Amino acid sequence: MNELPIVYQDDFLCVINKPHGLLVHRSKIAADAVEFAIQILRNQLGKKVYPGHRIDRKTGGLLVFGLEKELDSALQKMFMEQQVQKTYLAMVRGFTAEEGIINYPLRKENGTLQEAITRYKTLQQFEIELSDGRFPTSRYSLVDVTPETGRMHQIRKHFKHIFHPIIGDRPHGCNKQNRMFIEHFNMQTMLLHAHTLSFKHPVSGELLNLKADIQSEFQRTLKVLENKVVSPNND
Numbered sequence: 001m002n003e004l005p006i007v008y009q010d011d012f013l014c015v016i017n018k019p020h021g022l023l024v025h026r027s028k029i030a031a032d033a034v035e036f037a038i039q040i041l042r043n044q045l046g047k048k049v050y051p052g053h054r055i056d057r058k059t060g061g062l063l064v065f066g067l068e069k070e071l072d073s074a075l076q077k078m079f080m081e082q083q084v085q086k087t088y089l090a091m092v093r094g095f096t097a098e099e100g101i102i103n104y105p106l107r108k109e110n111g112t113l114q115e116a117i118t119r120y121k122t123l124q125q126f127e128i129e130l131s132d133g134r135f136p137t138s139r140y141s142l143v144d145v146t147p148e149t150g151r152m153h154q155i156r157k158h159f160k161h162i163f164h165p166i167i168g169d170r171p172h173g174c175n176k177q178n179r180m181f182i183e184h185f186n187m188q189t190m191l192l193h194a195h196t197l198s199f200k201h202p203v204s205g206e207l208l209n210l211k212a213d214i215q216s217e218f219q220r221t222l223k224v225l226e227n228k229v230v231s232p233n234n235d
Contacts, residue, residue: 020060087195
């Protein structure tokens with residue numbers, strides 16, 4: 001990968017639209033990776049960069065970097081203290097409610113339960129002539145997601161909890177659906193995208209409202225589903 005798409009840049013911050021499948025930084029649990037967002041952006045800009053937060057390897061979308069070491073702790077504090085408003089787009093199995101709140105505590109690695117709250121709104125619904133073995137058709141929903149807390153894999157775990165797993169997610173998704181998307185659409189990307197960020201600039205205090213378009217595989221999947229719809233918005 002030569003360059004990363006930059007959504008916003010000034011003397012202090014750089015925000016990219018991270019591709020699906022790209023790690024933010026080197027990790028022991030992903031020894032197969034040879035490219036990392038930190039490394040690519042550093043080479044692209046010709047200077048050190050400091051990630052203000054993390055998003056999953058398989059998630060695409062907005063990722064904020066500081067361009068000065070002095071901003072590192074301030075940026076991380078903003079995200080940890082939920083001073084940043086975030087929305088995501090996700091494609092999930094089944095027809096979701098028009099809107100909903102998922103209030104379901106999640107466990108940390110040490111077993112401690114943490115409060116976790118996710119809000120969502122349904123943007124589109126699709127029903128296509130593809131059988132999963134139980135029904136003659138398959139249903140999907142495109143949802144706009146707002147996590148009110150920032151727990152690890154929160155969105156993925158929450159949609160699994162309400163029986164609407166994200167397409168392409170492993171291990172929190174539906175293996176049968178994931179196989180169907182590989183076999184019928186040649187699609188292996190997890191369809192979760194960090195869509196918008198809103199926060200006060202840590203130096204100027206200016207309110208930044210940033211948006212990243214969904215990437216090619218997500219776009220292609222949307223078009224495929226739209227073309228195959230047999231009875232949209234039919235409960």
